[in-house]
Each structure stands twice: as structure tokens, then as C-alpha cells.
Amino acid sequence: MDTQLEDVDTTVAVLSLTGISKSYSGVAALTDVSLDVLPGEVHALLGENGAGKSTLMNVASGTVQPDDGTIRVNGDPIESLSPALAARLGIAIVHQHPAVLPDMTILENLRVALPPSVFEGKGPIDEYATSLIRASGLTAHVGDRVETLSVAQKHLLEITKALALEPKVLVLDEPTAPLGQDSVDLLFARVREAVAGGTAVVYITHRMAEVRQLADRVTVLRDGRLRGVARVDEVTDDELLTMIIGRQMESTFPPKYTATEADDINLVIDGISGDGFVDVSAAVKRGEILGIAGVVGNGQSELLRALAGLDSFEGRVVVNGAELSSSSLLGRAAYMPADRHTEGLMMSLTVRENAAVAALKRFKRWALLSRDREVTTVGSTLDSLSVKASSMDAVVSSLSGGNQQKVVMARALLSEPSIVIADEPTQGVDVGARLEIYKILRDVSASGIPVVVASSDAKELEGLCDQVVVMSRGNAVGTLLGDDITETRIVQSAVTSTAHTANTQLATEKVVRSTPVRRFIQGDYAPSALLVGVIVVLGAFIFSQNARYLSDFNIFSVLMLVSALGFIALGQTVSLLIGGIDLSVGPLAGFLVVVGSFFVNDDKPFGVMGLGILLMFVLAIATGLINGSLIRFGKFTAIAATLTLYIALQGLSFLLRDSPGGYIATSFTNLVTTRVGPIPLIFIVLVVFTVLLELALRKRKWGWRLRATGSDEEAARRIGVNIDRTVVFAYMATSVLAFCGAIVLMTQIGVGDPAQGVSYTLSSITAVVLGGTSLLGGRGTFVGSLFGSILLIQVLNATTFLGLSQMWQYIFQGVLILVAAVFYSVARRRRKVLV
């Protein structure tokens, strides 16, 4: 026992679930499960995949509403538990997939996810945040971008967030899966510390070793039912194992193959390693089926993908005596993915097309396909697999799960493969079809084609396979042969494993040394610094050629042009930050000018002019509202929604004026073009806007929410960002800034011309991208967009000033964007996400 039970009141369970049942469309996920978590205890929740552990904890954290049963917190029954209520009651959950925002720094992740009260009265925020992450064993700098962290470090960050709330109940869902030994030790120490402080911990795992190390009590679930509760020190491993295994037999199996001495070995896997698995070896004889066992996510799928030639590996794979490289495996292996719907089938194509697509070469007659040959061959294969479909031309999505899987198999067989790889071949398949699938795999194996099957169902592997490799954390922790292949042995190997994450890169905590310079280069302001450099050099060069470059006239006119583009680019930045885009800014600016041209004329009184400006503003707000609503509530993509508005606004402009008209009032123009020395007042306003927006982006919840949404919408939702509101307001902000641009544009073109403004859509996107804002969302700066706008206009000005031929205009811009794209992508190359 590592955990000391302190003097806490253990009589009232801090969290008590009684008689919980939950079913999804008739299938029971939980049946009458009860769980009591006492203050100051670590309560392990043990079970295989699909045992119902995560569902139970989703009930406890309010994300899933149970069909039946009661939830009590500190003895008080809770009518209906929502995630928000759970958080208020002090229930914190650390998910298997961390809800962190890759484009934001560690500090920003903490601040956006945690209530401000966490930081109040704790001294300087940086230092307090550093102490928080250090306490969880995270050695990175708080200014590091989360994207640069390893998967393990992200988990530690997730745990930091949960612990910082000082929860009453902390739920950890398989927290050690991606962690190396050091981190596991640190995590355990941290958990014990929290427990010592009175926190109750629910620890979800499938590893008995961890249960022994950490937990006081253990609850075992199987098939959604409670199998037993015990004090850890009063139960043996064998007793636990008996509780874990023992699934109902759902299917029978075809007879196994008994290999003889005379059989050749037709598949050798010799010490292969790749992303997510290391040093796996096996050798099977003709007629034998190789099984890959383990709890989901321990490297089995990665191993299978490598064997199918889809991912690279080191080591040797020999099929029927020939060593095959990754690329030759890709052509010869038939791979049946676990995720049938997205990877395995083209759901809108027919059964025949899906089956035939990998074997089209066989039906070739000169340059064309022989329809007869295709129909005959495919038909006989489908018949031999007894695929039940209304016709060969039925859409594959209309078939049942089992028949869909058989279509995948038909394709595999039609391609005349050298090896067949099946990942979870019977997932979502009914019992009757399972036996047929097992038979087909047997037949394929008997015909001399090696078959490799991965399954999380140990019972299935027991029935089907002649050799089983058990994986844990990417290592092969056991190889079972013949009569040793039993569910018990398979599960035992998997749950008693103490192996730590195989992938070296995951195990090393510090991947890159974080220095201020590196953080700056990977930070958001590096592009701005680069742009400033380019602007200064280009400016200096032009000035050296012609001193009039810095004349009042030039400065004024250049900055006026920058102002119009700059405001619109700021608006575009908001849209790009949330991972969207606003194509309608150009036509909106043009449209607003046309609207303004009816009111802001020399012969109109000031009241009417003011009314016109107000109307423009209201129309801008409305446009943003429509854009945002179409995207969030109409489920349009950002491009589709804003393109709709693009066309509609242009149409409206032409409806209002079919030719230019309505000169803008001189008094208004004079006001907007007021200058301070050579600098337009409006440009100063633009700079002030930029600085304010930048501050809001970095220091205020508004900015964090924008970037959180763009960085990872799902994670943002989980940490409590209201996505709908954030997105709709973002598009409204974009439109309001386009309105500011329109005010400048009004004085620039001086007339209501329906054809004007459109080009701002493209130039604003160019300016923003030059400024380093990511088209993928989540990161960027307003300052960069301002400098991007300045540079674009400077280049326009430069071609005239340097008397360059017009070709240079295009070359200049093209090179700039190319250099920017290359530089930025190198500076922030996304590290490959592992496991």
C-alpha cells in the first residue's frame, strides 16, 4: 500500500452512483452499476474495452444522462447532472484525449480553461502557472506553444488543469497510456499528494499493476455490468482476472489448422518497429492465422498499417519467401481497416464498384474495362461470400454492417493479394455474419495467403488464431501458441504488463530545448519581425533611388491606401483566427460605399449623413450576423456562407446603382483625410485599433476564446468556450472592421460604384497570411496583418517608384508570398503527433 488513508470522513461517499443503467438504441452499455467513491481514496475502475468504464465516468461528469439510477454528491441526490454542475460540485475529469489547444501557449491554455479565481492572489501569473505545471512534472516553459509539446507533456498539462481546480473528485481516464516511466512516477506522486489533501480519485485503467501501485479499492466492470468491488490488498491477481474476463461466447469458430512439419513458413515478421510499436516478431506457417491482441490503442493498428505498407517501418517482413519493402507491401497487401465507413468503403458507390475498385487491372481490355468480365468475376466472389444485397448495383451504405464488411473482404480477395491484413474484422457485425467472416479468413489462409487479424476481443482471437502476439504500449509483451491461446492468457498478458510506452520520442520528456529565441521564432511575432525587416530594407532601397519616396505626398497617399486595406485585413484576421474565412469583406466594403453614396453627399444635411453612416454600420453588423449564423446554425462551411454573401452583396450593390453615382461629400472626405503632419489621422486610428485588438487577443478572454476556437474547436468546447457565440461575434467583428475600411474606401473612390471593393477580399487574405496568421486558424496577430497590409501597398508603390515593368508586380508579390509560406511553415513545422 502506497497510499495512506488520512483522518478524513470516509463514512459519506463524496460521489455515489447507484443502479445506473444506460443503453444506446437498445444495446445496454451499463446495466445496474453502482459505485461509491470515498473521500481520500483512489478508486480503480478496471475492465476491458467496452466494459463501460468510460460511459460510467461520463455519467459521473454529466456528459451522459443515465436512463436509470441515482447520482449523489456528498450524500445529496442530484436530479440531473450537467457538465457545468459537475464542475461546480468539484468533479474534474481528465480525458484520454487531452482538451488542449495546440496553437496557444501553456499559460494561455491554463488561463482560458481555468476560472480567474485560480490565479487571484497568487502573485505574478507567470510564476504561479510555472509552479502549477512543475507540480505536475511538466518541465516545459509556460510560454511554450502546446503544439511543440509531446503527447505525454500534453497529458501532464491536462492533469495540471484538473489539479489546479483542487477538485473533490478527480477522474483520470487511462492517464499513463502515453507516459514514460519518469512521468508515471511523478503522476502517481502527484495523485497521492492530492489524495492526502482529501481528494477522491477515480482511476480508470486496464492494467492490474497500476491498480496495485496506486489504488485502495477496485471496481471491476464487464460488459456494462458490475463484476465486483474489492479492497486492493484483499484480492489476488487471479481473482481480479476472473472478474475481468469471461465474456459470453457469441459465436462459434471454424476448426483451427494443425500445422505439420511439412508446412512452409509463409510469413516472417522480423523485429519490425515503426511509429507506435517496437520490435515485433512472429513467424507463421501456411494455413495458420496470426492474431494481434491487446487493449485498443496499444500499437496494434499501427503495426497492421505498417504491414499493409501504409506506414513506414524498420525491420524485415518476408511473405512466401520474398522480403517485401513498405512500398511493395502497399501494392500486394489487402488491408481491411477497422474504421470501415471512412477508410474501408466509399459509402455512396455501389456494391460492385466498391468490390471491384482494387482489381480493375484484372478487368482491363485494352484501354477500357470489360464490363462483362467485371460483373462475372465480382458477382461470383460476392456470391461465394454470400453477400446479401438487393443487387450488385445497390449503394453500399444500404447494407448491414456484416455485409459491408464482406464487401470489403470481396475487394481484398479480388485484388489477389499476397497477404491479408484485417483490423477488427467483426466489429459491428452481427453474430451470424461473424461465423461466415471467420470461415472466409480460414479459407484464405488455407489457400496459402498469410492472414493477420487484430482484435480487441480476446475471445475472438482465442477461437480464430493459431498464434497470437499480445501488445502493450507498443511492445510485444507475449506470444502465445496452440493451447496457450486462451482468453485468460491473452488478457493476463495485456493487463499484467508493466511495459512503458515504446516510442522513444514519447518517452523523452524534453524534446526540444526551449530557449527565448526559439520561443520567439516559433511564436506569433516572428512573421511581424520579418515583415518589418523587409519593409525597412525595401523602403531604404527605394529611398536610396529616389528621395521623393519619403515626401509628404507619398507618405500620405500610401498610408491612406494602407488604411483601407488595413481595416479590412484586421477584420479578415478575426475570421481566420477562429479557423474560418470571410470572402464577403470586399463586396461588403463596396456595398457599404454604395449605400453611403445615397446619404453622404454635399447637398445633404449632417443629420442625413450621420444616418447614412449609421445605416452602413447596421448593415455591416447584419452581414456579420448572417455569415456567423449560416455557419453555426445553418451548418454552412465558412467558404460557402461567405461566398453566398459575396454574391448577394454584389448583387445588391448593382441593384442599388447600375452605374456609378452619388459623389461623396467633400466635408466627409476632408474629415477622413485629416492629417497630422504627413500622416493621415485615419491611419493613426488604424494603428490604435490594431494595438487594442492585439492586446485583447493576448490578454483578454475574448482573444483566448477566438484562438481556442480556431485551434481546436472540440477541445475549446470541452473547456467551456461557447463556440456558437464566439463564431457569430467574430464574423460580426470582421464586418464591423470592413465597415471601417469602407469609410476610407468612400473617400478613396469618392463615388458609389457597384463594381468597386471586390478585390479587397483577396488582398486582405494576402495581407493577413503575409502577417503570419494561419489559414488553419488558432494563431496569428493583428500587428502582423497591419504590417502585411503596409508591405502589399509598399510593393505597389515600389513598382511605380522604381519604374519596374509590370511583370515585376506579379513576381514581387508571388515571391513574397512564397517566401512567407516557406519561412512560416519551416519555423513552425508541426511535429508529427504520435500514438
Place this chain on the structure above:
Amino acid sequence: MAIRNRIVLAAAALGVSALALTACSSGAPSSNDTVATGAPVAGAPSWCGPNQITLGLLDGFGGNSWRKITTAAGADEVAKCPSVTGYEYADGQGDTQKSIADIQGMVAKGVNALVVFPDAGEAMLPALRSAYQAGVVTVPYRVNPGGKDGVDYDAWIGADFTTDGENWGKWIKTNFPDGAKILFVSGPKGNSQGEDELTGMNSVLGEGGSYEFIGETPFEPTNWDPALTQQVLTSAIAKNPQIDVIVSDFGPSLVGALPEFTKSGRSIPALVTSDGNVLGCFWTDNQAANPDFKMMTVATGNDNVRLAVQYAVAKATGGVLPDTTVFDAPVFEDSVSGTPNPVECKADLPGDIFLSAEMSADDQAALLK
């Protein structure tokens, strides 16, 4: 933290210096006063005065062959005056913001005279006005930017499209004395050029008389786009059993569409339009097979720019101003009378040259290579 702050400071300092370069004044003079030397330039045209200047020629959109030839014509005209010591060209590439930036850049750079093709029309007026107010001789031409001579710019050298219309009307009256059914096609809907041309024709033919305009009024819009022209013509042929005359202000765009008549078993009717080598050659090839195919053209107006350059140079150098600010496109070809020219075709040269232009056909062809 200290290091980090230093980086922020350094970045801020760089930013400020960038702003300084783009935004702060060095007080460089933007004056463009010219020095009067008083002596006329020997051997040069009268519009070429003695003061030395630099001149900028600006296009709103310079991407087609008509524009290239026009630009070359402008440069050619500039070259006649040795007082113009510097010549610059910029192409707005169809982008209003770039066109505005071009004008302002030229002014800032210190050119003394600007000749501008303001494609974007009235949207270019503020930029033209700012150039004029900065003391640069500003001469927009061809497209009307709105505004007034001597207030927003020095002078607008427009083409007189009413005269074109009158010339067309006279020819129609001569060749179809008993009336005719006329199909008039022009550019984008509502363009003033087409409206002026109709006014010109109506002044000769009389409204509501025996001359009937068929199709949309005031004209069938085609955007001067050959593909759209073909669509318009095809449907017009289907709808109207009789079309005596087609009037178009951009002749070459008709060439792709005219075979529609032959396809429907009708003769190509009389054509009243503007010139182009491709059109002349089309007439030459098809006139025998189409008995009704008579043709008259006015000059397409490449030389409009020459008048604008003359005006700008004269104003800036102190030369003699041309006596008009309106470019009249002369009648160019007449297949019936042969005056002033019979229909011309240079089959060995590109179709997109304009034989009415002052620049020689071979020079134009060389330019487009």
C-alpha cells in the same frame, strides 16, 4: 523574463523604424514647377514647348492588344517631343486600388504630366483630383471620370462617340434610303459610349421613322465580349427574320458571331462598326458569298491617346495647346464608296492590329509578338 522583454522591445523598435520609413516625412519637395527656357524646340511639333518635363502614361487595364497598340502610340507621340526627358508607364492590371496607387506613386515620384486611361471611371476621380491639386498636369482620356476640366483635372480628352453615331447614321441613310431594321450591339449595360452613339445615329436617322432598332434598347449589351456577342447575335437571328444592318462599336468582336447567318442560310447583312484587321480580312473572305455584306468602319481610336499626350505635353512644356479636347474618330473604310478607304486586309499580319491607327501595321505586328 528580462530576455523576453528585450526581444519585445527590439521588435517594437524595429516596428517604429519601419513606420518611420513609410510614414515620416523627410520634407522632400513635391514641387513640379517647370523651368521656362523660352525658346521653342526646333523641328518638333508646335505642342512641344521648351520646358523639360517627365511624363507618366497610366493604364487602368493594359492587358489586350488594343491597349498595347494604344500604349505604344502614346509612347510614340511622346517621343516626338524632345522636351520630355523622362517617360514612365504603369498598368493598373484591372485593379482600381493599383490604378490609384500608380497615379499617386507617379505624382510622388515627381512626374510633371500624367496621361491616364481611367478604366474604373468615376472611382478614379479622387486620385486624379489629388494629382491635379499636387500641381501635376493631369489628362484623363477616353473613359469619362466625371468631374470638370480645370477643377478636377486639366482636361478630359474624350472620344466623341456621338460623331461616330452620326457617321454610322449617314452611311445607313445613304445605303438604305428606304429604311432598315437595325441591330445595335454595344458594351456593358448602361455604358455611356453606346448611349452617345445611339444619340448620334438618331440625330441622323430620326426617331420613330422608317429606321427601326430591333432588340433591346438602347442597345444589346455584349460587354464587348466575343462569346457573349455570339450568344446575342444567335438569338437575334432566330427572333428576327429580317436584319438589314448590324451596328457595333467593337467590330472585331463580331467576327466569331457573323457565321451564324451563313449557318441559318442567310446572307451576312451590312455591318457598320469600328475597324480591325481581323474584320477587314473576314469581309474580304466572305463578301462574295454574302451579297448583302456591305461594310463601313470608323477608326477604333488608338490615336485618342495621341491627342491626350499632345495636350498634356503642351500644357506642361509650355507648347501650343491642341485646338480641341475631343477626339473625333474618322471614317476609315467603306466597302461601297471606297472612300476614304476601301476595306483593308493584311492577311499576313495578326488579326488584332488596327490599320486605322497612325502606327504602321508592321510596327503593330512587331509589338504584339
